[in-house]
Amino acid sequence: MTAAHPVAPLNEETVHRLRQHLDGRWGHVRESARKLSERELFRPVPGLSIAEHRARTLAQLLSLCDEGMTGYGFPEAYGGGGDIGASITAFDMLGMGDLSLLVKTGVQFGLFGGAVLHLGTEIHHQRYLADIAAGRLLGCFAMTEHGHGSDVACLGTTATYDPVTEEFVVLTPDDEARKEYIGNAAQDGRIAAVFAQLVSAGQSHGVHCFLVPIRDEGGQPLPGIRIADCGPKAGLNGVDNGQLWFDAVRIPRQNLLNRYAQVDADGTYRTEIENSTKRFFTMLGTLIQGRISVAGAAISATKSALTIATRYADTRTQFSAPGRDGEVVLLDYLVHQRKLLPTIAKSYALHFAQSALVETLHEVFTAGDPDDPRRRELEARAAGVKASATWHATAAIQICREACGGAGYLSENRLPDLKADTDVFTTFEGDNTVLLQLVAKELLTSYRDHFGELDVLGTVKFVANQAVGNVLERTAARSVIQRLLDAAGRDDDAEWTDRGWHISLFDFREKHLLDGLARRLRKAAGAPDPFAVFNQCQDHLLATARAHVDRILLEAFVAGIDSCPDPAAKEQLERLCDLFVLSTVEAERAWFIEHGRLPAARTKMLPGVVNDLCGQLRPNAVGLVNAFGVPDIAVDVPLLR
Amino acid sequence: MTAAHPVAPLNEETVHRLRQHLDGRWGHVRESARKLSERELFRPVPGLSIAEHRARTLAQLLSLCDEGMTGYGFPEAYGGGGDIGASITAFDMLGMGDLSLLVKTGVQFGLFGGAVLHLGTEIHHQRYLADIAAGRLLGCFAMTEHGHGSDVACLGTTATYDPVTEEFVVLTPDDEARKEYIGNAAQDGRIAAVFAQLVSAGQSHGVHCFLVPIRDEGGQPLPGIRIADCGPKAGLNGVDNGQLWFDAVRIPRQNLLNRYAQVDADGTYRTEIENSTKRFFTMLGTLIQGRISVAGAAISATKSALTIATRYADTRTQFSAPGRDGEVVLLDYLVHQRKLLPTIAKSYALHFAQSALVETLHEVFTAGDPDDPRRRELEARAAGVKASATWHATAAIQICREACGGAGYLSENRLPDLKADTDVFTTFEGDNTVLLQLVAKELLTSYRDHFGELDVLGTVKFVANQAVGNVLERTAARSVIQRLLDAAGRDDDAEWTDRGWHISLFDFREKHLLDGLARRLRKAAGAPDPFAVFNQCQDHLLATARAHVDRILLEAFVAGIDSCPDPAAKEQLERLCDLFVLSTVEAERAWFIEHGRLPAARTKMLPGVVNDLCGQLRPNAVGLVNAFGVPDIAVDVPLLR
Known part of the structure; x- marks a missing residue:
């Protein structure tokens, strides 16, 4: 029942390489942001009054301007850096500290500045952009x-x-x-x-x-x-x-x-x-950066929380046990591992999906063609990742808070603010439920593009065709994914760590849900009350979108592993990806059984397999969160001293 | 695929009767608390500084003393009411308002006062109790x-x-x-x-x-x-x-x-x-009131949040729909129903379980025998209901916050404080994970009482015996439950609303998990590293405890329905109980398939059945939360004006 590949130990050097890999293309921006954020001005301070907090946030924002951290996204002609990816990355890093600064920065430069930049023309750019980037015009x-x-x-x-x-x-x-x-x-x-x-x-x-x-x-x-x-x-x-x-x-x-x-x-x-x-949608589409930025912020805040909770769990003891000296370290308990490790694994998946999104955004917006077909795809993907990342943040930070017990409830230990600050992310820059509907609608659109109006014969043929991969738009690493798929084992005896099999499961789930959804919604066209038909499918619609986002996450993870130059770091990512996949399938296993894809005899083993993998990754847990590279000042809390 | 019994409409009169039934034995205390809480002093005020908030809370606490709301639990000889149930009920009602007052009250009268009362003797009672009850000694x-x-x-x-x-x-x-x-x-x-x-x-x-x-x-x-x-x-x-x-x-x-x-x-x-x-455990056991009180507070805060979110969802509109006039009311969306209605149903289940717990506590502590065997049972049940109620509060209030969008994030609308205040409940008065372990250990103890040391033959016999009900200690309404069980339909064709079948499913899950757990833990006795064996089972242990608590909730719900004197109110409770059961089984359906209890062909229908039931209950949603009887001042928020 154990996962086939044991997990290698993780040393400092590998943590460093892992972090470099996670830092990615705009790693230099992350490094600058880390250095800057170590200044006392950027230390998160709990318990300020609203007036004090507003004043401090404004002072931080103006200091960011002085340091040139806020202009990355504006054209060079107006004192900016002309580098959209750098701009999103810099913003992302703010998500590890006090999120009020992040949001105020987002409002000023991303939303307000972005509206002037993307919806305005020369006259507006000349008149406002330099002042906006410098913080002279709020x-x-x-x-x-x-x-x-x-x-x-x-x-x-x-x-x-x-x-x-x-x-x-x-x-x-x-x-x-x-x-x-x-x-x-x-x-x-x-x-x-x-x-x-x-x-x-x-x-x-x-x-x-x-x-x-x-x-x-x-x-x-x-x-x-x-x-x-x-x-x-x-x-x-x-x-x-x-x-x-x-x-x-x-x-x-x-x-x-x-x-x-x-x-x-x-x-x-x-x-x-x-x-x-x-x-209308073209205008809104130019504001996509906001949505992508929120996803990045949510992931960053999650990394801060996980860093605090995992380091704590690695030293804090509770209860003695027969046959053991002293009390047991929290992270040695299976249930504690179960709380933190799958959460870390999913955070890695989201990190890679987000990085891929930022790269695409950078390409599309640097190209600057509003008719670029990649835009619509990007919008849907941004919506899906934003919903997934922000719900994950809410759940993950809650887990971290509880994992730190009473200490997690004290403001000095940051978890309360991380939780309260990110809470709104699930409903702003697009309510997550609404965003997932947008994702599903986009999937249905490309579905129709492939299969016309889906007459009965076409539908039957389509459903009969169980070979997957011919409909799903691959989001990353197409050739690698195809190679893995070609080598996938069978459902009843594939190794638990068979990546091709993992992909085939995620593919199947999305495609099957989408097929069924399309069939049900076709009825809406002729129904006397189309809303009623739509509404009956609403949970199906959201499930389809979630399955799609899970596949995006997996494909991004696979691409992130494939591009990792360090073999030892790569090995860690492989095991984290296993955990991400298997804990996702574990949570969805009723669906896989009910739709004839996995035998119950096999899914029954999943909880044990996931437990096992958590135990194997446990010794590496602190290294895996250290690789997030959260600045010291953001996790310098009494609970860890 | 629809649930067999349609849901009757809910009128004002029935809401009133439902509320009376929920108010229960100490309804007069609830009514006094409601009247008192309408005073401006008890209005929850968001955004106070810490100093202002502490001062206001202290003033509220002293006012409660003046009104005689704090002495219910102390002996009459020291100016108290000598009525433990009334004391817990009064405390419970505070959970609907500002929870700082609740917790400070709990510390002063429940924990500090409780320690003096239960762990002290005459000399301490004479010297301190009257001053404690009157708030002269904090x-x-x-x-x-x-x-x-x-x-x-x-x-x-x-x-x-x-x-x-x-x-x-x-x-x-x-x-x-x-x-x-x-x-x-x-x-x-x-x-x-x-x-x-x-x-x-x-x-x-x-x-x-x-x-x-x-x-x-x-x-x-x-x-x-x-x-x-x-x-x-x-x-x-x-x-x-x-x-x-x-x-x-x-x-x-x-x-x-x-x-x-x-x-x-x-x-x-x-x-x-x-x-x-x-x-040691006898001394701790006398402090059980704290744990029960926290469960009550969590349920009360959940009721406040659900009242706000449900009333909002019943009036707030979002998006227009083809074939409909105007925009669609939020609660008409399936997914919005899915968020709120199962949450309401589980809150009812918890309410009945909590009421049963308070009654038992009252009986046991009024009898005053520290060797009463009901104490240990009460402790385990209190631990389980506390864990379930507080996790439910965290999840439910989060759902309510998101269901109210941006408005739910403003302090003036109370949801942020309800959420932040109750958050600590999952880890104080006993960390929930630790409490569930306590529940499981207690189950294993009574298991051993029934079956001796479980030698191999005994185990085999036991496992072979699939008739349930001979091990599980019924917690409520034994004869009603037996009658329902006797009439239960078969797994492949029982009506979805067959209560006996519901009970048999919950019984099976608990018993099967407990059997397996006992078998696995027996190995620990002879193992070289017993902690390792225990640790490998830790998730199994918690699953067993959760299954047990779910059964307690169901039995309490059944008893609550059985004792409801009003047929129309009873009918509403029946449907809520259906929703509680079916949404619970839906969430656990992988387990039921994997353990051969339910065919996948049947569980596959569950999401549709639950959707249906949500749709049927939707017109009654506001009435169902109104029956909680949350004081107006606790839900008098701008979002509802």
């Missing part, structure tokens, strides 16, 4: 409304063009349309990128983004602008979230961010993307 | 040490008897032995019930409890007492947790709480319980 990203969280197309705020004065009149028509949870709004923002329905000559053209000044130089709200403070939150209290109302505020015509659509002086609306839905 | 319960959380037998603090002065000398020998996370210690406590190793005439007699004054009337630490503040915590910041060190502090001989052991003036140690392990 701004907000005012999309979400009280009445409309995830449903951006239905926003209530309007920007009505007045050709007489060549201005837009920005209006909050009712309280449902007030801008809600807007970072930088309660205190520091001077200008807001406001998403509103563009109306010209009595016609609505859908949601567009406008720059609306909200505060004067002295920090007072401008006429027509009402601002309220969201008050204390579960976490992230260093960020000044607020609400915004616009009482017929007039802004110049040029304040429309007009990359994708323009309003002429006479009110004529012009756009190169005639289809309004496509235009 | 105290601490100083058990946990830095180096020893759950392992109380190994505490490092010593109390060494000095016959010359007839005093105990209380000493913290090293920093591992400092008292940690002690409520009331950082600010308000005047005296501490300190658990320490009693040493007399050079001999150690194990852990005992001593009253040690720690502060003078002016609030200054007494000589030899060092106190530090634990600082900010994830939640419960209205409670002043601290650390305590004792530098050879002298206390009179009479300050030993001497109900179970006495030290004479000359240093002679006397006890009626010769076995030191038994004595």
Whole structure:
């Protein structure tokens, strides 16, 4: 019942190589960020009042500007680095420290700066980008409304063009349309990128983004602008979230961010993307960096928590045992291993998936073609990884908190703040449930691309064809994966560590779920109440998306192993990947049995196999979290002293 | 595939009857608590500074004393109510409001007061109880040490008897032995019930409890007492947790709480319980009320969170749908139903299990016989329900937070505090993992009582005997359960709502796990490294305990249905119980298939059956949470206005 390959010991040198491999293409940015973050200014301080926390976060943000850590993503012409991957990586590193700084940085440079950069044109870039990158102009990203969280197309705020004065009149028509949870709004923002329905000559053209000044130089709200403070939150209290109302505020015509659509002086609306839905999604798509950044932040915070909890578990003792000297170290208990090791393994999987996503993002956005077909694929993948990474963070940090007992509940040990700060990630930058639906819809779209409208004959043929791999879009390391698949063993006797078999299981699950989903949803087309049909499938839809994300994670892990130059480090990754796969299959094993893929006699062994693997990896646990390279200051907590 | 019985609509009158039934035997106490809690002083206020929060919590606590809500559990001779069940019920109700008040109340009256009451004798009762009940004497319960959380037998603090002065000398020998996370210690406590190793005439007699004054009337630490503040915590910041060190502090001989052991003036140690392990557990056992109270508090906080999230989901809309007018109400989405309704159902199950526990506690402690065999059973059951209720609270409140999106992250909407405050419940008053082990060990003990030492023949016979019910100790409604079991359908065609079949599934799971566990652990006796054998079974041990707790919950639910006098209310409970059972079996279905109990063809239908039941219960969701009877002030949040 044991996993075939024993786990090799892990020495300091291999930890170092492992870390270099994880650091990847933008490793130099990670190193700079690590050095910078060791400054006392960046030490996470628990228990600050909201005013103190906001002040400290602002000071940290301005210091990041001084150090040139915030401009990576802006064009070189405006003092930036012109390096999108570096920008996301630098942001990612902030996720290991105080997450208020991360979120405020994300609001200022990613969302507000990103809106100006990606939705604006030359005139906006010249006027604002240098000041934004340097922190001289702080701004907000005012999309979400009280009445409309995830449903951006239905926003209530309007920007009505007045050709007489060549201005837009920005209006909050009712309280449902007030801008809600807007970072930088309660205190520091001077200008807001406001998403509103563009109306010209009595016609609505859908949601567009406008720059609306909200505060004067002295920090007072401008006429027509009402601002309220969201008050204390579960976490992230260093960020000044607020609400915004616009009482017929007039802004110049040029304040429309007009990359994708323009309003002429006479009110004529012009756009190169005639289809309004496509235009809307093109505009939103440019904001994909935010979603990818949140995934990275979630993974980083998880690494900090795991570093704390694993180091603690490796030294803290509890209860004596017969035949043993002294008390037993926490991490020697099977159940403690069970809590931490699969969590570490999944964090590695997410790390590789996230790295692959950042690389693709960098390529796509550096190429700069809005019609690039890779964009849509990237959007779906970003949505899926974001949902998976943020739910994982919530679960993992909770596990770490409990694994540290009462000490884990004290703010001085960081786990409470890591938990509370990341909690919102599951519902912001896209609610995870909504994002998974987006993933599933994208899968159905490419499914249709492959099989046309799926008439009965086509469906039958398709279902009869059990060879997988001909539908699924491989996300990484295609040739390696195919080679592994070709060598895969059989379900009843494959070795537990047979990677080709692992891939075939993940493939099967996704494809089978997707087949079934497509069949069920086809019925919706002719049904009297299509919503009812959709709604009955909603859990099936989400299961399909989750299966897809699991496969993305596995493929990224396989690619990450394949590209690892150090054999000893590679060996560790192999075993972590085994644990990721087998604990995932263990959790989903009822489905595999019910769908005739795995015999119950075999799945019954899985808990024992996973236990075994946890035991084998246990001696390496601290090395495996050390390889995350979390800066010392982020894990310098009393519990570890 | 649908559940056989449709769900009847739920009107106001039935909600009222349901609530009366849930309120149960101490309904009058719940009603008093509800009235009292509507006072502005008891409104939960988010975002207070630690100093403000502590001051408000103390004021609330003293007001509870004035209102006579804190004395229910003390003897009438000392101004109390002599009603243990009422005492736990009153405490329970505090769990719906600000949990800092709950915990400070628990520390003062349950733990500190409980130690004096249960471990002390006449002299201590006369001297302290009236002052404790009235809030004139605030105290601490100083058990946990830095180096020893759950392992109380190994505490490092010593109390060494000095016959010359007839005093105990209380000493913290090293920093591992400092008292940690002690409520009331950082600010308000005047005296501490300190658990320490009693040493007399050079001999150690194990852990005992001593009253040690720690502060003078002016609030200054007494000589030899060092106190530090634990600082900010994830939640419960209205409670002043601290650390305590004792530098050879002298206390009179009479300050030993001497109900179970006495030290004479000359240093002679006397006890009626010769076995030191038994004595230790007898002393700890009297503190069982704390554990039961925490379970109640966790359930109450869950009810508050579910009330907020369900009412919100019933009005909040998101996205429009083809063929529907306007946007869809959140709770109309299948996945939203899936989040909230099984959570509501399990909360009902826990409510009934907790009520049964409180009744038993009341009977056992009112009878007052420390040798009552029901005590040990009660301890195990309390441990199991505490673990289940607190993990459920953590998961449920997280679900509620996410179900409310960004609004759920704002402190004004209470969910952040409910979550952060209850988080510690999973690891205090006994770490849940440790508690489940205690449950499993107790099951193994009664197993051995039934089957002797389980020789090979006995084991084989036992395993061959697939008739269940002859080993499991029924916890409630024995005759009803037997009647249902006798009428149970077969696994391949029982109706989904067949209660007897439900019970037989839960029975089977527990018994099968327990059988296997006993077989595996028998090997430990002769093994060269018994810890290794134990450790390999640790997950099996916890699975057994969880299966046991699930059965306790089901039996309590069945008893709660059986005793419900109102047919319409009863009908609602039946369907909730179906949902509790079927969602539990759904989650555990891999195990049922693998162990040959359920065919995969049948379990495959379970997700659809659970979906269906959620849809049927959806129109009643708000009524079902209203029946919890959470005071208006505890759920009066902006998100619902």
